[in-house]
Every structure is written in C-alpha cells, then in structure tokens.
Amino acid sequence: MVATLTNDENVSIITLDDGKVNVFSPTMIEEVSNLLDKVPTDKGSLLIVGREGIFSAGFDLKVLMSGDAEKAVGMLRSGFEMLSRIFSFPRPVVAACSGHAIALGAFLLCSCDYRVGTKGKFQIGANEVRNNMIVPTPILELAKFKLAKNHKQRALLNGEMYLIEDAVAPGYLDEVVEPDKLIETATIKAKDLSTLGHPFYHQTKQLDQEEVIKKINSGIEKITVSAIMPK
Numbered sequence: 001m002v003a004t005l006t007n008d009e010n011v012s013i014i015t016l017d018d019g020k021v022n023v024f025s026p027t028m029i030e031e032v033s034n035l036l037d038k039v040p041t042d043k044g045s046l047l048i049v050g051r052e053g054i055f056s057a058g059f060d061l062k063v064l065m066s067g068d069a070e071k072a073v074g075m076l077r078s079g080f081e082m083l084s085r086i087f088s089f090p091r092p093v094v095a096a097c098s099g100h101a102i103a104l105g106a107f108l109l110c111s112c113d114y115r116v117g118t119k120g121k122f123q124i125g126a127n128e129v130r131n132n133m134i135v136p137t138p139i140l141e142l143a144k145f146k147l148a149k150n151h152k153q154r155a156l157l158n159g160e161m162y163l164i165e166d167a168v169a170p171g172y173l174d175e176v177v178e179p180d181k182l183i184e185t186a187t188i189k190a191k192d193l194s195t196l197g198h199p200f201y202h203q204t205k206q207l208d209q210e211e212v213i214k215k216i217n218s219g220i221e222k223i224t225v226s227a228i229m230p231k
Helices: 026-036 069-087 104-111 137-146 149-157 179-193 200-221
Strands: 003-008 011-016 045-049 053-056 093-097 099-102 114-118 123-125 161-163 175-177
Touching: 003 026, 011 026, 011 179, 026 069, 045 179, 053 104, 069 104, 069 137, 069 200, 093 104, 093 179, 099 104, 104 123, 104 137, 114 179, 137 149, 137 200, 175 179
Parallel strands: 011 045, 045 093, 053 099, 093 114, 099 123, 114 175
Antiparallel strands: 003 011, 123 161
16 A cells, blocks of 8 residues: 555544655555545545655656556546646645655645645755656646746746745745654644644635646646647
C-alpha cells in the first residue's frame, strides 16, 4: 500500500508513503482515489499528509517515458481527475506539506483548501517548462485559480522553484511551521474546518469553483501524451 486512510475524531487522514518520493504512479492514483470514496462528504474534513522530507515529486516519469501511450494517457487523466476531485471535494481539505512538492505535488497543494508546510531545505514548484514539458489545461487552470496573480508568470511560465519558507507569497502554502509542529498544526486546522456546516460549505464552494471546474474537466478529456511532451 502506498496510501492509507485513518481517522482522528472528525478528520479523515490520507497519508502518502511509497517509501521513496511519493510519485503519482497509476497505483498511487488508484489507491488515493479509492480512499477518497471512503471519506464522508457530508461531515468532517480531509487531511492529506506526505512522508518525511517529501510531499510528492509528481507524476511517475517512468510511465510517461515508457513508450506505452495508452498507459501514460491513463495515468495523466486519472491523476488530473483525482486532483479535480480533491479540489472540488464537498468538505474542507487540508494539506500537511512534509517536504518537497514538485510538479503534480505542487498542484496537489493547489487543490487543497488550506496548506501547512514544514520548515526545512525543501522546494515547491512547477518545473514542467524547465523539463521541456507543457503545463496542460487541467492544472494550468487550477494553478491560475489558486496562485497569486503577481507570481503566475514566475511560477508557471518561468518554472520557478520556491524554497518552502517562501512559498506562502505565491499561494502554494498558507503557513509554514517548525517540523515538530506540522501534523499538530494541520490537524488543528482540519478539526476547525470540520465544524463548517453542511451543505452550506459545499454549496458555497461549488459557486466559487463553477467556471474553473468546467475548464479543468474539459481539459482532462483532451489529454494526450503529446499535449504534455511534444516531440
């Protein structure tokens, strides 16, 4: 198992841990998606936690470069669908960013409603353009929705990587705390947000996200490998 689900009172906790760098492989995506099915949508909140030193390094590049177009496209679409589900989840979603958050890892942070990071020599950012890849519509729209306007050029087109303690200004994180306070702080925030009323929270979130969700889901349908890695 590379993802597990536990509970702390009214908070459902999904922990990502593949023993390495938490890449979103087909297996990781499937396990997280299956766990999302088990999280209540009419009460409580969701907390997503990485492993020590790494939140996520993004998609599994071995699959993208394998030459198996069908498998690569399947991974991309299912990964973006997972992000869309988290972004529009009916209950509040908190992230405990335990280290580096690269590419899809950074966009996972953008999918959450409140993001707590740990101090340390870690980086957060979207390095796709620097690696000769295109930032496709689903995550481009997500990032445009969440990132600060004066940082979008730097973060998306310039592929700037931010030290974790500098990642609040661009909008990747909401606060950064000492490592020994990460889980405690994120859990306190998740418990607080779990008290938000149902269905009022969900309906307000739907109104806020209505247009961007349409663009994200429309972009997912058009995903091909060449849309990410043109020859």
